[in-house]
Amino acid sequence: MMSDHRGQVRVEQSPKRVRAYLGGELVFDTIRPSLVWEIPHYPAYYIPADDVVAKLDVTDTVTHSPSRGDAQHFTVRTSRGEAVDAAWRYPDSPLEALRDLVRFDWPAMDSWFEEDEEVIVHPRSPYSRVDTLASSRHVRVLIDGVAVADSTRPVLLFETGLPTRYYVPQTDVRTELLTPTDKETQCPYKGT
CATH class of the missing domain: 2.170.150.40 (Domain of unknown function (DUF427))
Incomplete structure (x- = not known):
């Protein structure tokens, strides 16, 4: 090479x-x-x-x-x-x-x-790795002191060189507290 x-x-x-x-x-x-x-x-x-x-x-x-x-x-x-x-x-x-x-x-x-x-977005790096692991960690997401998500069944995403990301089931999110936006993100590893 x-x-x-x-x-x-x-x-x-x-x-x-x-x-x-x-x-x-x-x-x-x-x-x-x-x-x-x-x-x-x-x-x-x-x-x-x-x-x-x-x-x-x-x-x-x-x-x-x-x-x-x-x-x-x-x-x-x-x-x-x-x-x-x-x-x-x-x-x-x-x-x-x-x-x-x-x-x-x-x-x-x-x-x-x-x-x-x-x-999508750009080529994947041959030196990056993305792992997702089911977890029983307790994850709480607070906005202005209000819990908008509370889960003991998150999926943790580990990507080389980046902070851990936490994904929680939608049923563990208080969606009534969230407002939809037009913002969309893309990643060649995880999609849109």
Whole structure:
């Protein structure tokens, strides 16, 4: 496995088949993706330019990264979709491993797949682990001194490098005290 570290950026080959779609059409299909850690907590996929089947039209946008160099941006086009500035390359990057790769803006694509399973938000890190365990711990959730949840049957979620999360059965929650909101969270491990 190739690994290249420079500054805060780490590059590793992934053995997974990765695909993305735009307008219901294939943008790329590769069995040679690279995982690139630009933000320390999770990786991004970089795709070999030879595996991109969608049209990439150069835009006037150029961005600079101190560790990756200057990125030339592209509009991604399929016959049924277009995403402006949704792909970029670092052709003269100080990181040689990035020079022939294309990075795609995750939310600009309609869907992403690892093998035949859809992946949301970002790729899963091969170095993170998520475990859920049933527990008999007593968990109370207080808001302004009022108990909104009280349970002795939570499920504890342990994720590498993150605080433990506690999930309680809905029957142990006083839902009448809660107000629905439009807020939605997403996680590539736990879903939406």
